[in-house]
């Protein structure tokens with residue numbers, strides 16, 4: 001009886017830690033402009049970006065007709081001036097997947113004449129998973145050996161408390 005209760009508590013604690021670890025590690029794939037638009041002349045990209053958060057490991061995909069648009073990654077100056085002269089890279093497959101690997105700002109625009117000036121430009125702020133503006137928090141290692149990001153620390157403490165309470169039984 002006692003052993004079965006302990007086993008149940010351990011199972012619950014492990015499940016909590018595992019689900020928190022999965023959430024912390026999840027990467028997201030975004031289709032730029034979706035679901036209401038794509039990479040086009042109508043979408044308000046400032047608004048689209050404001051409704052989302054981007055983290056290292058996420059992907060963004062530019063989907064468009066290759067006859068109508070392209071994708072040029074530029075620096076801040078190029079973004080501000082709508083100039084692809086000093087571009088970082090250029091894409092024109094119509095389905096361009098960009099990996100957001102590092103923290104920091106990424107700038108993209110459509111290089112076709114007039115499109116950027118009409119608003120076809122997007123600025124993506126790749127941010128840490130938790131509120132820290134520069135560095136990610138140090139990982140926390142649980143009793144079970146799972147590494148959990150700072151965001152899940154509360155749930156991890158609950159799980160540790162559950163395991164710890166067994167000492168009194």
Ligand SMILES: *[C@@H]1O[C@H](CO)[C@@H](O)[C@H](O)[C@H]1NC(C)=O
Nearest residue numbers: 027028029057058059097099
């Ligand atoms: C990002 O794109 C790469 C290459 O297409 C793919 O291997 C990876 O699984 C994608 N990541 C996400 C989170 O979709």
Ligand SMILES: *[C@@H]1O[C@H](CO)[C@@H](O)[C@H](O)[C@H]1NC(C)=O
Nearest residue numbers: 072084085086087089090111
């Ligand atoms: C990107 O920059 C290179 C020079 O570094 C230039 O030759 C190329 O035309 C530019 N691409 C676009 C799409 O403007």
Ligand SMILES: [Cu+2]
Nearest residue numbers: 069110112115
């Ligand atoms: Cu365009």
